[in-house]
Amino acid sequence: MEIRKLTINDAPAYYDLRIEALRDSPDAFSTQLKDALQRPVEKTAENLALENAVTFGAFKAGKLLGNLTLVRNTAPKLNHRASVVAVYVTPDERGHGLAGRLMQELLQFATNWQGLERLDLMVASENLPAIALYEQCGFEKYGTEVWSMKTPEKYIDENLMVKFI
Numbered sequence: 001m002e003i004r005k006l007t008i009n010d011a012p013a014y015y016d017l018r019i020e021a022l023r024d025s026p027d028a029f030s031t032q033l034k035d036a037l038q039r040p041v042e043k044t045a046e047n048l049a050l051e052n053a054v055t056f057g058a059f060k061a062g063k064l065l066g067n068l069t070l071v072r073n074t075a076p077k078l079n080h081r082a083s084v085v086a087v088y089v090t091p092d093e094r095g096h097g098l099a100g101r102l103m104q105e106l107l108q109f110a111t112n113w114q115g116l117e118r119l120d121l122m123v124a125s126e127n128l129p130a131i132a133l134y135e136q137c138g139f140e141k142y143g144t145e146v147w148s149m150k151t152p153e154k155y156i157d158e159n160l161m162v163k164f165i
Contacts, residue, residue, distance in 0.1 A: 001098070003105050006055045006067070011045035013064040014057065018044070021088035027156055028124055029086070030149055055086070056105050058098050065093045068102050070110060070119075082110060084121040087130065094129075103137045111165050118164055122148065125157040139163045 006014055022033040048055055052074050058066040066089035072082040084106065089099045110116055123130050125144060139161040148158040 001101070002059045003056060003101055004059070005109075006048050006057045008045040008048050010057060010064065011041050011048055014048065014055065014067060015041045015044045017057075017064050017067060017088065017090070018086070020090065021086075024091060025088065027149070027151065028088075028127060028130075054106075054109060056102055056109075058089070058093075058102055060093075065090045066098050066102055068099075068106055070106050072113070072116065080115055080117040082113070082116055082119055084119055087121075099130075099133050100136065103133065107137060107163075107165070116165065118162060121161050122158040123161065124149075125159050131159060131161075134161050137163065 019033070019036060022029055022031060022036050026033065047053065050071075053069055053071040055067055055069040057064050068087040069085050070082050071085055073079055084103075087099065087102075089102075107119075110119055119139070121134065121139065122145065123134060125131075131141075140163070141159050141161050143160040145158045145160060147155040149156040
């Protein structure tokens with residue numbers, strides 16, 4: 001398994017995995033599948049080139065199987081903070097430690113990102129495997145955003161979690 005930062009050359013693979021994520025786990029993401037399908041892959045490439053964000057991917061035999069992104073806040077008073085977003089591992093690879101390996105890569109990178117002191121994330125309160133992973137990585141829950149997202153069927157609460165580095 002190879003874990004590395006994604007580049008603009010990885011945009012098609014990342015786009016495809018993002019579509020899979022939205023089909024497989026729609027309640028885990030604020031983006032809707034219909035909106036993602038209308039977004040050109042060139043926009044994905046632009047996002048992978050942003051200076052204030054880094055996306056890590058896990059590859060096996062050249063196939064992208066998991067990813068996560070760290071987005072640093074650019075506002076001067078908030079520049080010490082970054083958010084962990086878009087965490088996903090394809091179903092066949094779950095339960096084998098891949099998400100943990102991706103998180104460790106992200107945490108190592110974050111520790112060396114000059115001036116970064118705090119990592120934030122939001123996770124659906126019902127996503128117990130993800131919550132357990134984040135807790136193992138040193139994140140602590142500090143609140144709940146009630147009715148954070150709304151689907152036609154239900155409201156989704158999200159845990160607010162933080163890790164100081």
